[in-house]
Amino acid sequence: MFQLNRFGPARIIFASSFFISISIIVVIFFFLITNSLPIFYLEGWDFLTGTHWYVGEVYGALPMIYVTVLVTLLALCFAFPLGLGTAIIASEFLPERYRLIVKMVMELLAGIPGVVYGLLGIVLLTTTVQRVFNLIDGNCILTAGLLLGVMILPTIMTVSEDALRTVPKEYREQALALGLNHSEVVLTAVLPAAAKGILGAVLLSTSRAMGETISVMLVIGSLDRIPSPFFNIFTTAQTITSKLGREASEALGVGYHWNALIGLALVLFIMSMGMAFIGDIIVVKEKRV
Amino acid sequence: MIKKNRFAFYIVLLITALLFDVSIVMAGARTVRVAGSTTVLPVVAKTSEMFMAINPDVRIMVNSGGSGVGVKFVGNGLADIGMVSREITDEEIKNFPESDFKVSVVGIDAVACVVSSEIYDSGVKTLTKEQIRKIYSGEIENWKYVGGPDKKIFCIDKERHRGTRHVFMEYVFGNKNARAPGVDLVSGSNNEEQTKVALSDKAIGMLSFAWINSDVKGVDIIEDGNIIAPTVVNIKNGLYPIARNLTLVTNGVADGVVSEFIDYILGPSGQKVVAEEYGYVSVK
Numbered sequence: 001m002f003q004l005n006r007f008g009p010a011r012i013i014f015a016s017s018f019f020i021s022i023s024i025i026v027v028i029f030f031f032l033i034t035n036s037l038p039i040f041y042l043e044g045w046d047f048l049t050g051t052h053w054y055v056g057e058v059y060g061a062l063p064m065i066y067v068t069v070l071v072t073l074l075a076l077c078f079a080f081p082l083g084l085g086t087a088i089i090a091s092e093f094l095p096e097r098y099r100l101i102v103k104m105v106m107e108l109l110a111g112i113p114g115v116v117y118g119l120l121g122i123v124l125l126t127t128t129v130q131r132v133f134n135l136i137d138g139n140c141i142l143t144a145g146l147l148l149g150v151m152i153l154p155t156i157m158t159v160s161e162d163a164l165r166t167v168p169k170e171y172r173e174q175a176l177a178l179g180l181n182h183s184e185v186v187l188t189a190v191l192p193a194a195a196k197g198i199l200g201a202v203l204l205s206t207s208r209a210m211g212e213t214i215s216v217m218l219v220i221g222s223l224d225r226i227p228s229p230f231f232n233i234f235t236t237a238q239t240i241t242s243k244l245g246r247e248a249s250e251a252l253g254v255g256y257h258w259n260a261l262i263g264l265a266l267v268l269f270i271m272s273m274g275m276a277f278i279g280d281i282i283v284v285k286e287k288r289v
Numbered sequence: 290m291i292k293k294n295r296f297a298f299y300i301v302l303l304i305t306a307l308l309f310d311v312s313i314v315m316a317g318a319r320t321v322r323v324a325g326s327t328t329v330l331p332v333v334a335k336t337s338e339m340f341m342a343i344n345p346d347v348r349i350m351v352n353s354g355g356s357g358v359g360v361k362f363v364g365n366g367l368a369d370i371g372m373v374s375r376e377i378t379d380e381e382i383k384n385f386p387e388s389d390f391k392v393s394v395v396g397i398d399a400v401a402c403v404v405s406s407e408i409y410d411s412g413v414k415t416l417t418k419e420q421i422r423k424i425y426s427g428e429i430e431n432w433k434y435v436g437g438p439d440k441k442i443f444c445i446d447k448e449r450h451r452g453t454r455h456v457f458m459e460y461v462f463g464n465k466n467a468r469a470p471g472v473d474l475v476s477g478s479n480n481e482e483q484t485k486v487a488l489s490d491k492a493i494g495m496l497s498f499a500w501i502n503s504d505v506k507g508v509d510i511i512e513d514g515n516i517i518a519p520t521v522v523n524i525k526n527g528l529y530p531i532a533r534n535l536t537l538v539t540n541g542v543a544d545g546v547v548s549e550f551i552d553y554i555l556g557p558s559g560q561k562v563v564a565e566e567y568g569y570v571s572v573k
Contacts, residue, residue: 054468055449056380127488137443137489139474222448222475236474246477250357250450253365254384 036263053224059260063226067237072209074145083156091164110154118215121147139221141233152205163197203279207272217242240268319546324352325359325372327478356452371538374452396535396563397570399498400456401507401519407490409506413437417511427471445494446472456533457495499567
């Protein structure tokens with residue numbers, strides 16, 4: 001294929017793409033920090049611990065941060081058992097041809113844009129949730145969690161499946177030789193060996209769930225408050241991304257409102273990058289074994 | 290190998306050249322960038338199509354975002370015309386000291402207090418300002434206290450920067466930025482709020498007059514003992530209390546194609562769109 005001559009055009013193109021990619025991340029991080037500094041000067045730690053957000057008066061980000069974590073956890077609760085179950089069946093029990101079909105479908109799911117999920121969520125999920133739980137309205141944390149769960153399902157499934165496939169054949173053969181049946185082999189030999197890769201899948205999908213904006217914005221109700229009691233998932237709330245989605249264009253570039261929103265973005269950036277980073281490290285390590 | 294290398298290089302060159310061409314062609318057209326209120330948007334979108342059909346060399350790009358976005362974009366030069374459905378605030382004038390905002394009124398819009406059709410049909414056809422205030426401040430939480438069925442009220446607010454909310458809150462609370470502790474959900478555009486009210490069977494909300502339909506009913510407002518329905522006649526004669534001007538904002542007096550476009554909306558065909566297609570009230 002391409003011969004990477006020392007000073008050939010291909011090498012120059014690739015090298016410049018490399019530096020552009022790296023600098024984009026650095027620039028974003030730098031931008032978030034410089035643009036959010038004023039709000040940290042104004043509010044100090046209260047920005048992270050305050051519970052009231054009234055533009056022009058006070059900026060407290062805790063409800064958004066808390067609900068982001070809550071919605072993400074909910075999504076994981078739905079998606080993890082389903083995703084892992086699908087991965088185990090596909091990798092350990094299905095013949096190769098069907099395995100590929102399942103995987104293809106899952107990867108197709110991953111490609112559907114968030115707004116499509118969001119619109120489906122408004123029409124189908126909110127009404128169903130309202131009926132099933134007899135709520136005053138279906139726009140709530142639970143709906144957002146369910147929707148996100150569906151959205152991260154493909155990530156969890158495909159990455160866990162990869163992890164299961166990388167477990168060497170000898171593990172299974174030796175376990176079989178010890179007289180275990182097929183299910184026992186999976187549970188006692190394959191799963192523990194793939195645990196790290198599965199954890200990586202969870203962390204990667206967590207960071208995806210945290211960053212998802214439009215679908216959450218459409219079904220969460222967008223009220224800046226910590227649910228009361230704090231584990232009440234049947235109430236409207238606001239995540240960091242839905243807050244940004246609703247207010248960013250209004251605040252664009254001017255004043256404390258903008259600084260506060262960028263402050264939120266910085267918090268999200270750090271949480272999400274942290275997750276993805278840890279996830280990457282675990283997955284990469286796993287693959288090198 | 291080297292041949293393949295060259296080939297890739299030429300492809301890259303070709304794509305770059307194409308992109309360059311497209312941008313040059315686009316720069317050649319006379320462009321108008323419009324952004325702002327979703328209330329004014331349908332009128333401007335429709336008239337811009339008609340205007341572009343008459344003037345093929347003009348490109349008009351219309352974006353939404355809310356009145357605040359309209360002012361902001363005109364202020365920092367991201368748009369030539371801002372669609373604004375409320376007064377420009379002192380703070381906005383202060384934020385853009387170099388800007389000289391010029392306002393043209395192109396229509397009048399009434400904000401209706403809307404309820405789900407189930408609520409309307411079960412008897413809540415009128416509300417007083419006081420009742421609406423109590424619902425939005427959380428003092429009344431059940432429809433039975435305002436003549437409706439025994440159902441909890443699902444109270445829908447709008448994002449704080451929306452022009453529709455400013456007009457509504459100015460009327461209800463006497464303060465356009467009023468906090469509304471009785472609110473259960475915050476929505477964004479008129480479309481979004483219309484959907485949420487229509488999907489619920491116990492909701493109250495605020496919508497531009499043009500968004501009222503059979504699923505989302507506007508209640509009559511009782512003012513000094515008079516029942517005032519949200520109708521074109523009542524808005525035109527100034528009786529209906531929750532109304533506002535729809536305006537186009539420019540930075541300084543508009544000239545060139547921008548001024549031509551505003552004049553077109555103020556002209557007979559533009560005003561026909563304002564009045565007949567979207568149920569707003571024309572100004573001429």
